[in-house]
Each structure stands twice: as structure tokens, then as C-alpha cells.
Amino acid sequence: MKTVAIIEDQTAIREMVSQAVIDPSEYNVIIESGDGQIGCDSCLEQKPEFVILDVMLPNLNGTEILRIFREKIPETQVLIFSGYQSPSLVRELLQAGAHGFVEKSAPLSELRKGIEIVSNGGSYFGPEVALLLREAMADPRSSDSGINILTKREREILQLIAESHSTRDIAAKLSISVKTAENHRTNLMRKLDLHDVASLTRYAINNGLISIGN
Template identity: 80%
Template sequence: MKTIGIIEDQTAIREMISQAVLDPNEFEVIFGTGDGQEGYEKCIEMKPDFVILDVMLPKLNGTDILRRFSKELPETRVLIFSGYQSPGLVRELLQAGAHGFVEKSAPLTELRKGVEIVSSGGSYFGPEVALLLRDAMADPQTSDTGISILTKREREILQLIAESNSTREIAQKLEISVKTAENHRTNLMRKLDLHDVASLTRYAINKGLISIGD
């Protein structure tokens, strides 16, 4: 039996996946959480065989979780299940190590198919994502992965800024000095050519780091 972790910020969706998608004879859900940082830590601790991962998550987004997995949990299979998709995001998630991507607008049969194929070692993309992937590969210039120029710390700070944390709160959460947090904030603003919180927040939403309701 394969062990599985579900990192999804909507409780109802986590329960739906557990009860209506996963075959209890094939999968054992060893944890479910809506917090990106907690989900990452549980994965490191429990080492599930398979993870269903949302992109927009509080504290640590799905793309950064994937990047960490590629180094720390290379054998864990990951299926993205998200309502946000764009050609650039799909490409970035693949580069970060995703093995499949099913959009939340797809029927449950698509998610079941994705779970079966990805957990067994294959790759799978829902119909909408497959079209986006084709577009991204056909025209690399359409990519919107400008966020890749940011360092890991700058991406963390961008997400925290967009989640309405002050510089002092960011410093406390990341256990760095206020001065260091300010320096990172200045660097990411310079790199993105965005110079106010509203612009950074819109950018984070467009990149799938946070949702409008966060």
C-alpha cells in the first residue's frame, strides 16, 4: 500500500480527495494539511510515497515545496491539483519536479486517472493543462516565469509581503534580522521593477503564490 500526503488549503477538497478519489485498498493517507510549511515538514518527517499538492498555499507555496523535494525527497511522486494555471506556471512546476498536473475544474475521473498514473511512476496532465503545456513548449517567449530570477529567500519574502506581513513580522517568521528582511525586500523589488505592496501582491496572485481570498 502506498502512503500519501495531501497538501491543500481547502478542508472540503482534502476530504473529497480522501473519500471520493483515493482507493483505500491502494492508498493510506498519512497526513493532510492546508499549510504549506507544515506540509513540507510533514513530508520530510514521514516521507510519503506520493503527494497531492496545491500551488496556492499559506507560508510556503507549492512551487517552492517542489524545489525542496527535488533535493530532499527525490523518490516522492507529486501530482499538482490546482485551480490556477498558466503556461509559465506549468513549465515552472515541471522544472521544479512535478510529475503531473490536474486542474480543479476537471472531473473527478481525471483526478483519479492522474493519481493512478503518477503514483505508478508515469506523468499525467489534465486536458486544460495539456493545452497550456503545448502552448508553453511551442512558444517559450510566452513564459511568465520571471519569478525564477528571485532567490529562494526573496520568493519567501514576496509571498509573506503579499500575505500582508510587515517587514518586522517577516523577520520574525524567517528568523532573520529586520535589516536583512529589508535588504531582501529591496532586492526583489529591484529585480521585479515593482515598488509598492499593492504591485507585489498583484504579482504574487498572478504567479499563483497566493489566492485573492488569502
């Protein structure tokens, strides 16, 4: 029986996957979390064999979680289950270590198929994501700019800014000085050529760092 983690911020979806999609005779759900940081920490501690992961999560987004998993628990198989997808995001998630991606608009049969294949070491992409992946492969420039030019710290700060945290709050949350937080904020604004919080927030939403509900 494979051990499973579900990291998804919408409670109803998390419970639906756990109770209606996962086969309890084959999978043991040992972690359920709606918070990216808490879910990531729990996985690093308990090392589940398989993770169902949303992209837009509070405190730590799915892309950053994948990068941490790739370094700390590379044997864990990860299936992205998200309502947001774009060619650049799909490519970035694959580069970060995702083994599959099923869109939330897909039938539950697609999710079950993705769970079965990815948990057993394969790769699986829902029909919409497969189309986006072909677009990303056809246009290599699609991920050569934008979010990918930001450092890990700048992406963290972008997410926190979009979640309405002040510079002082960001500094405290990341255990850095206010001046350092200000410098990171200035650098990411310069790189993205965006110069107000509203623009940064729209950018974060469009690139799958947060959802409108977060």
C-alpha cells in the first residue's frame, strides 16, 4: 500500500480526492494539508511515496515545493492537480520535478488514471495539459523570461506581496532584514518591469503563484 500526501488549499477538493478518488485498498493518505509550507514540511518528515499537489497554495507555492522535493526527497512521485495552466507554467513545473499534471476541469476518471500511472513511476498529462505541453515544446522561448528570471527568494517575496503582506511582514516571515526585503522587492520589480502592488498581484495570479481566493 502506497503512502500518499494531498496538498490542496480548497478543503472540499482535498476531501473529495481523499474520500472519493483515492482507492483505500491501494493508498494510505498520511498527509492532508491546505498550506504549502506545512504540507511541504510534513512530506519532508514523513516521506510519502506519492503526492497530489496543487500549484497555487498559501505560504509556499507548488513550484517551490517541487524544487524542495527534488533536492530532499527525489524518490517521491508528484502529480500536479491544478485549475491553472499555461505553456510556461507546465514547462516550469516539469523542470521543477513534476511527474504528471491533471487539470481540475478534467473528469475524475482522468485524475484516477493520473494517480495510478504517476504513483507507479510513470508520467501522465490530462488532455488540456498535453496540448499546452506541445505548445511549450514548440515555442522554447515561452519560459525563457518572466517568472523564470526571478531568484527563489524573489519568487517567495512576489508571492507574499501578492498575498498582501507588508515589507516588514515579509522580512519577519523570511527572517531577513527590512532593507534586504526592500532590495529584493526592488530587484523583482525591475526584472519584471512592474512597479506597483496591483501589477505584481496580477502577475502572480497569471503565473500560478496565488489564486484570486488566497
